Amino acid sequence: MTRRPATGAAVLQPELTRSITEAVLDELAEQGYARLSMEAVAKRAGVGKSALYRRWPAKQAMVIAVLAEFSVGRADIADTGSLRGDLYAVLEGVLEWLAHPRFSRILPDLVAETVRNPELGDIVTSMIGDPRRERGARVLQRAIARGELPADLDLELALDLVAAPIYWRLSVRGGTLEPGYLDTLLDALLPALAASVRR
Structure with missing residues (x-):
């Protein structure tokens, strides 16, 4: 028996989804x-609204899906073979994410909205924050396995230390990063991470 080609809700054209994603951002x-x-x-x-509703049931689901797709993949870091190399790649990824022309405008508003809407905050954490931190944890766990970081590293503290300086400089202070900033930051981070052990 020959199957009829899928139509309607069964077909989610990738090009159309990309166009919608760009519009959401x-x-x-x-x-x-x-x-x-x-x-x-x-x-x-x-497009018609039906094209959106075939993909997501409501605005919140649409926004979270788009932001998760935009954000989480940027936290995947290949193994460079050294903690310094891996961390430099992590910092570059954080910088690219936070300094993105659209996302740099989206994030402050989203953070404020999650304060007003705790349910949204929980979803942002589970769909974006936690997956990004899991990827960062893999980088640190590789360094532990190589003997570059202590086995009793406080992962949560270490992850905060890695991401916080760039977030604070760009998103909170609205500053810029001068040439060489990432190398200077790494010089400060490496001994701080080595000392970040569970008490």
């Missing part, structure tokens, strides 16, 4: 989470 950057609407995203993407 643009709307978030320009309008913020609270003012973003499914209608505005559909209009910007040049």
Whole structure:
């Protein structure tokens, strides 16, 4: 028996999904989470609202899915063979993520929204924060296995130490990173990580 080609909800064209994803990011950057609407995203993407609802049941699910796709893959770091090499790649990834022209405008609004909406905060943590931290933990665990970090490393503290300086400089202070900043930061981080053991 010959099967008929899938139609309607069974077909989610990748090109169309990419167009919608770009529209979500643009709307978030320009309008913020609270003012973003499914209608505005559909209009910007040049599609009907049904194209959005075939992919996501509601605005929150759409936003989280798009931001997770944008954010989590950027935390995948290949094994360079050394802690310094791995950490430099991690810092470059954090910098690229936080300094992205659209995401740098989205993140402060999203953080503020999660304070007002704890349910959204829990979802952002589980879909974006936790997966990114898991990938960072793998980098540190590789260094432990190589003997570059202590076996009793406090992983949670170490992960905070790695990400916090760039986040603070870019997202909180609105500053910039001068040439050589990542190397200087690494020089400070490596001994701090070595001392970050569980008490």
